[in-house]
Amino acid sequence: DSGVTQTPKHLITATGQRVTLRCSPRSGDLSVYWYQQSLDQGLQFLIQYYNGEERAKGNILERFSAQQFPDLHSELNLSSLELGDSALYFCASSESGTRQAGNTIYFGEGSWLTVV
Amino acid sequence: SQQGEEDPQALSIQEGENATMNCSYKTSINNLQWYRQNSGRGLVHLILIRSNEREKHSGRLRVTLDTSKKSSSLLITASRAADTASYFCATDDRGNQFYFGTGTSLTVIP
Numbered sequence: 001d002s003g004v005t006q007t008p009k010h011l012i013t014a015t016g017q018r019v020t021l022r023c024s025p026r027s028g029d030l031s032v033y034w035y036q037q038s039l040d041q042g043l044q045f046l047i048q049y050y051n052g053e054e055r056a057k058g059n060i061l062e063r064f065s066a067q068q069f070p071d072l073h074s075e076l077n078l079s080s081l082e083l084g085d086s087a088l089y090f091c092a093s094s095e096s097g098t099r100q101a102g103n104t105i106y107f108g109e110g111s112w113l114t115v116v
Numbered sequence: 117s118q119q120g121e122e123d124p125q126a127l128s129i130q131e132g133e134n135a136t137m138n139c140s141y142k143t144s145i146n147n148l149q150w151y152r153q154n155s156g157r158g159l160v161h162l163i164l165i166r167s168n169e170r171e172k173h174s175g176r177l178r179v180t181l182d183t184s185k186k187s188s189s190l191l192i193t194a195s196r197a198a199d200t201a202s203y204f205c206a207t208d209d210r211g212n213q214f215y216f217g218t219g220t221s222l223t224v225i226p
Contacts (some may be wrong), residue, residue, distance in 0.1 A: 002158060033214070043159075043216040045203065090158060090200065105206075105214055107158035 003027065004108035005049040006091050012114045018079040021111045025072055025093030029056070033094070033105060034066055038087040042060055049074055081115045120148075120217030122224055124222045135192040136191075137220040139205030146208050150190050153202045153219070160205075162190075176188040197226045 003026035013019055025032050034046040045058035049068035051097075060066075063081075068074040078085060094105040121140045129135050139148070147166045151159040165172045165181045165188065172179045178191040192199055202219045 001161070004158075034214075042218050045215065060125075078170075088156070103147075103208065104161050104164060106161065107151075109158040112156075 002106040002108065004091055004093050006089075006108035006111050008040065008111055009109065010112045010114075012116060013081060015081055015083060015115055017081050017115075018077065019081065019092075020076070021076040021089055021113075023074045023076070023091030023093075023108060025074070025091075026106055029093035029095050029106070030072065031094045031096060031105075032068055032072070033092040034060075034074070034076050035092065035107075036087045037089040037090060037110070041087075044088075046076070056082050078113070080115050086115045088114055120207055122217040123202070123206060124220060125218070126221040126223070128225065129195055131197055132197060133173060133195055135195050135199070135222055135224070137190050137203055137222070138171060139157075139188045139190070139217050141205075141207045141215075141217075142186065144184075148179075148188050149206045149214075150177075150188075150217075151204045154195050154206065155201075159204065173185040182225060192217055193224075195222075195224045197224050198225045 005024040030051045046060040066076045073104040088110045090104040092107045120139045123138045149164045150162045176193045204219045205217045
């Protein structure tokens, strides 16, 4: 158990809908990362938050947004869903958001999103 | 982008044999990490090697890093069926992002 909790584990929804994925980081971790994993795109970095503020942005679509709350949990909002958004969405956390030797990130078990 | 590439994409070996997978990356790194992913599960951290280290061991795992060639290798000795999984390398650049490779799918046949 990595200590990173993600909900829901599985989600099936229709095209055009909106969903919210939730993540609770490991106790004490200030940084939260979101990744998307699909068969054809591999593991893609979406966005990172550190202590409530956006720290880095990757290949995140404009239809997607995220935030990190004062209690450090994070939510990833996916809207106007398309079939191609079907993927496994991972949240990960780390102690620090800065460049440090040995900064390991710990992954949750992921949220399976199926868009039909 | 700073994305690692693992080689081979897929590897199938008999139980007891050694498995070697390689990772290449593009720019200077702070450290390199290897992760394991069982099918449909989260990634599990295996080992981290810093840019000033050349080799590191952890149990049956041996990792090497050659910064001049921008490459790393992961060796799993005396493989077991339970080692069947995908293995990813991850590098962090001089910013805050971690970049994952495309992964090597390892199958260990009992």
